[in-house]
Amino acid sequence: MTLRRRLVVAVAALAVVLLVAGVSILLVQRAFLMGRLDAQLAGLAANPRALLLASQRAPAAGAGSLSDVYVGRMGSAGRLTTVLAPDTDPDLVPDVARGESIPTPTGRGTVSGTTAQVRVLTVSLANGRAEAVIAVPTTSADIATRRLAATLTVVGLVVAAIVGLLLWWVDRLGLRPIAQMTEAADAITAGDTTRRVPPGRPGTEAARLGEALNTMIAASTATNERMRRFVADASHELRTPLTTLGGYAALHRSRPPGPLDDEGRADVDDAMRRIGDEAGRMRRLVDGLLDLTGLEGADGLDLGPVDLGPLLHDVASDLRVVAPDREVSLDAPDSFVVTADRDRVTQAVVGLTSNAVRHTPAGTPVSVRVLTRPGWVRVQVADSGPGVPAEHLPHLTERFYRVDRSRSSGSGGSGLGLAVVDAIARAHGGGLSVSSEPGRGSTFSLDLPVTPAS
Numbered sequence: 001m002t003l004r005r006r007l008v009v010a011v012a013a014l015a016v017v018l019l020v021a022g023v024s025i026l027l028v029q030r031a032f033l034m035g036r037l038d039a040q041l042a043g044l045a046a047n048p049r050a051l052l053l054a055s056q057r058a059p060a061a062g063a064g065s066l067s068d069v070y071v072g073r074m075g076s077a078g079r080l081t082t083v084l085a086p087d088t089d090p091d092l093v094p095d096v097a098r099g100e101s102i103p104t105p106t107g108r109g110t111v112s113g114t115t116a117q118v119r120v121l122t123v124s125l126a127n128g129r130a131e132a133v134i135a136v137p138t139t140s141a142d143i144a145t146r147r148l149a150a151t152l153t154v155v156g157l158v159v160a161a162i163v164g165l166l167l168w169w170v171d172r173l174g175l176r177p178i179a180q181m182t183e184a185a186d187a188i189t190a191g192d193t194t195r196r197v198p199p200g201r202p203g204t205e206a207a208r209l210g211e212a213l214n215t216m217i218a219a220s221t222a223t224n225e226r227m228r229r230f231v232a233d234a235s236h237e238l239r240t241p242l243t244t245l246g247g248y249a250a251l252h253r254s255r256p257p258g259p260l261d262d263e264g265r266a267d268v269d270d271a272m273r274r275i276g277d278e279a280g281r282m283r284r285l286v287d288g289l290l291d292l293t294g295l296e297g298a299d300g301l302d303l304g305p306v307d308l309g310p311l312l313h314d315v316a317s318d319l320r321v322v323a324p325d326r327e328v329s330l331d332a333p334d335s336f337v338v339t340a341d342r343d344r345v346t347q348a349v350v351g352l353t354s355n356a357v358r359h360t361p362a363g364t365p366v367s368v369r370v371l372t373r374p375g376w377v378r379v380q381v382a383d384s385g386p387g388v389p390a391e392h393l394p395h396l397t398e399r400f401y402r403v404d405r406s407r408s409s410g411s412g413g414s415g416l417g418l419a420v421v422d423a424i425a426r427a428h429g430g431g432l433s434v435s436s437e438p439g440r441g442s443t444f445s446l447d448l449p450v451t452p453a454s
């Protein structure tokens with residue numbers, strides 16, 4: 001059942017309860033008033049002397065207390081003769097049949113007079129030959145009951161109006177926006193990604209919910225778009241080496257059968273070398289993608305104490321071997337222990353140093369430095385190469401981003417290296433930042449917390 005329907009049912013139930021309560025109050029009040037009149041009648045009936053006197057027109061005998069009472073006398077012939085009529089209605093005659101005996105107070109109409117209803121009772125007079133008919137108009141009780149009914153109706157209508165207003169308010173501020181959100185969410189699920197939840201009235205829960213929903217939709221749309229772009233980019237990157245491999249295979253198939261001469265053998269060797277290069281490129285690409293997926297997923301890090309001193313010393317030594325033409329300087333303490341994933345940190349630093357070698361001209365010096373501040377360590381890899389133009393800096397950590405696509409892809413770069421370094425830094429709770437000045441070199445700073453928050 002929807003919230004709106006539940007609310008309507010609750011209000012309907014409340015209305016029924018109020019109606020029943022109102023009617024009950026009316027009935028109880030009326031029964032009370034009638035009981036009072038009946039008690040008055042019973043009191044008169046219990047005092048036949050007063051009645052007798054009254055019936056003999058003896059106003060002195062309590063006529064004051066009888067001013068609103070009808071007293072009639074029904075002789076043995078059964079005819080009713082008015083003895084005393086209420087001051088307010090002198091013509092009153094209750095509707096009592098000839099010779100009828102009414103032993104208990106009963107409601108009756110009237111045959112004349114302005115009064116409509118009376119409570120009536122007959123009492124045998126002392127001589128036993130006649131009956132006294134005593135009646136009291138119910139007018140005042142009827143008026144009181146009608147007034148109470150009118151008051152209850154007005155109160156009921158006011159309560160109904162207030163409840164109606166409240167319902168309208170709740171519906172406008174709470175339920176209608178939720179219905180609109182549901183509709184928008186359905187539309188988005190059906191594929192309308194441009195659809196957004198209409199903004200609710202500021203300060204209401206519905207408005208906050210709407211904002212949260214819109215933020216969530218935007219985030220989900222962005223994630224989907226990133227995913228789509230990622231798949232498109234990855235496919236595109238993989239297509240180039242695959243095309244090359246396919247080309248060499250086709251070339252080989254088109255070769256005439258028979259033994260190879262020296263030139264043919266050299267061609268095959270060259271083709272095999274290229275195939276190996278392309279396969280290596282694909283492997284690096286796939287490795288990079290797997291690294292990123294692992295770092296962004298729930299695989300986690302293999303944390304332990306890592307001494308950055310010897311680690312960076314080894315990286316610098318390897319670099320000197322791989323690039324003997326470079327001057328590699330290392331400025332790091334002999335020992336500086338952090339809690340980190342050794343393999344991942346090594347991979348990140350190597351990613352930065354290999355970039356410094358790959359993307360700068362031969363002979364360009366490379367320096368590795370360690371800077372510390374409380375709780376943090378910064379590993380800086382700087383070169384004095386051509387640098388990176390400012391407009392490319394914010395994109396360097398994007399997947400497959402290369403400043404000079406043709407040159408970098410020619411040099412085997414996939415554009416995943418810095419994305420992996422950045423992902424490693426983030427997985428540790430740190431980050432990667434770049435500063436570069438075209439013509440003067442670049443500095444990549446890998447920030448790591450000494451102890452990552454778990």
Ligand SMILES: Nc1ncnc2c1ncn2[C@@H]1O[C@H](COP(=O)(O)OP(=O)(O)OP(=O)(O)O)[C@@H](O)[C@H]1O
Pocket residue numbers: 288355356357358359360383385386387388396401402403404408412413414415416417418419442
């Ligand atoms: N030290 C540097 N000097 C100048 N440009 C750099 C430097 N390091 C990175 N770049 C630029 O940033 C781009 C992205 O680097 P990244 O490491 O992500 O990819 P890559 O080195 O091209 O490929 P790989 O995935 O093999 O590392 C490079 O293509 C290059 O254009």
Ligand SMILES: [Mg+2]
Pocket residue numbers: 351354355413416417418
């Ligand atoms: Mg790289």
